[in-house]
Amino acid sequence: MKIAVLGTGVVGQTIAEKLAALEHDVTMGTRDVKKALATTGKDMFGRPAFGEWYSGHANIKIATFADAAIFGEFIVNATNGMGSLNALEQAGKENMKNKILLDVSNPLDFSKGMPPSLSVSNTDSLGEQIQRAFPETKVVKSLQTMNAYLMVNPSLVPGDHTVFLGGNDTEAKLKIRGLLITFGWKDENILDLGDITTARGTEQMLPIWVRIMTTLQHPFFNFRIVVGQPPQV
Amino acid sequence: MKIAVLGTGVVGQTIAEKLAALEHDVTMGTRDVKKALATTGKDMFGRPAFGEWYSGHANIKIATFADAAIFGEFIVNATNGMGSLNALEQAGKENMKNKILLDVSNPLDFSKGMPPSLSVSNTDSLGEQIQRAFPETKVVKSLQTMNAYLMVNPSLVPGDHTVFLGGNDTEAKLKIRGLLITFGWKDENILDLGDITTARGTEQMLPIWVRIMTTLQHPFFNFRIVVGQPPQV
Structure with a gap:
């Protein structure tokens, strides 16, 4: 499948690499292609900058947010949560119309240092903001309650553990469930919580994360999520 | 030990019953003792009202918030989170001075229906509000990320699962850890997250709960919390 991965940080890189390894046709989207490719050296976490990483991934293309969104039959929002709405505006409403958007972003605000706060929470969520801003796109919130490496390789943590799904479109959620299974997730560990308002719950797991x-x-x-049985009364 | 359990709802009842079964000397605290004892019939969840429940628990005493706090060497806040600060004011700052307060409350606001929102969250928490209001009391936030029956009987859910601890006083947290072990919690499933500001994280688990x-x-x-090993690089 033709997939756009918006965002060139570690989350975007990790997901793009996995999708390409699964033989999807992947185009990453970024604000400024030249600038992204020109980055060299290590980032603040000691990881290779995007330009270096990209030069080792000949099977992945890069384009503007808009060109990537036009290319993708299916879109992943792996941009920084604080900039996601702006990035998606650049991707373009028409270019994302009727497509599934897998939203793995979190509205983490590091501007006041550690621990981060959430720029939207409690009575709203970034997932809902995105769904409201792009009503003809099928937003599915998932995967963002864990580290990027784990998203695409659940066996990094032993045994059973849980990934959540939330979104308004049942068919879109089934497709994301299928994608998660190709990432290595067991069907029984994928927990569909309901509509996109459940993103309030999953995004608010980030503070304890x-x-x-x-x-x-x-x-x-x-x-x-370990489930028992209601006691017999 | 002499323990005060503030709050006569299902959480207070469940904890008081467990503590009494463990042969602690338990006094429950409430706003209006006569009114609490006069309740009859079933509550909105089909459970016996406090008055009926209490008549079957001869080993538990009941008193005002203040008298219960004076009695307890150790205090449990099992009041409704929206009313906790007020209930603790009635319990009295002097009466709780230098004592450990196990705070199992959540600031759940049901006033706008389901799902509830949090009356304080993100950059503050009820646990922190209580610690600030009662600086000479050793507040430990714990147990409030699960159903009341499970708090005192972790075997209701099979296998390993996690209870969190947060608080500023290391010795107080060790004592709560000891208490949790008497409730049936395995030491390795008790995760100390740090100071009382970690209550932001645990209270924000309620929306997904x-x-x-x-x-x-x-x-x-x-x-x-299922823990893996960092990959070898």
Whole structure:
């Protein structure tokens, strides 16, 4: 399938690489292609800058947000949550019309340092903001409750653990479920919570995610929903 | 130990019953003792009203918030989160001075219907508000990320799952850890996240908790933090 991955950070890179390995035809979208390709050296986390990473991935194309969105039959929003609405505006409403948008972003605001706060939360969510701004796009919120490497390789954490789905379009969620299974997720570990308003719940898991990462000093963990039976009365 | 359990709802009842079964000397605290004891019949969830429940629990005493706080060497805040600060004011700052307060409340606001929102979240939490209002009390946030029955009987959900701890006083957290172990929690499933600001994280788990309960149609589940190893680079 032709897939656009918007965003060139670690999340976009990790998802693009996995999709290409699964033999999808992947175009990454960015604000300024020349600028993205010109980055060299290591980023603040010691990872290769996008330009270096990209030179080692001949099977992945890069384009503007709009050209990537035109290309993709299916679109992944892996942009920084604080800039997602703007990036998607650049991708273009018409270019995303009737397409599925897998939204893996989080509205994390690091402007006041650690721990981050959420720029939208409680009575609204970034997932809902995106769905409202692009009503003819089928937004599915998923995967954003974990580290990027784990999104595409759940076996990095042993045993069963959970990935959530939320969105208004049942068929779109079934397609994302299918994609997640190709990433290595077991069907029984994919929990569909309901419509896009459930993004309030999954986005508000980020504050504890950050605290757990701080406690463990690494991000290779996930939430598992362990279910019992109601006691017999 | 002499323990005050503030709040006569299902959370207060469940914790008081467990503590009494563990042979602690328990006094429940309420706003208006006569009024609480006068309740009869079933509540909106089909459970016996406090008055009926209490008549079957001869080993538990009841008093005003203040008298209960004076009695308790150790205090549990099991009041409704929206009313907790007011209830604790009635319990009295002096009466809680230098004592450990286990805060199991959540700032859930049902005033606009389901799903509830949080009356404080993101850049603050009820746990922090309580700690600020009662600076000489050692507030430990715990247990409030799950159903009340599960708090005192983790085996209601099979296998391993997680209970969080947050608070500024290390010794107080160790004592709560010990108490949780007497409730049936395994030491390795008790995750200390750090200071009381981590209550932002645990309180913000409630929105997804409510959505999962809605999806499963029962509250007998819990979060487990499943931890992997950082990949070898």
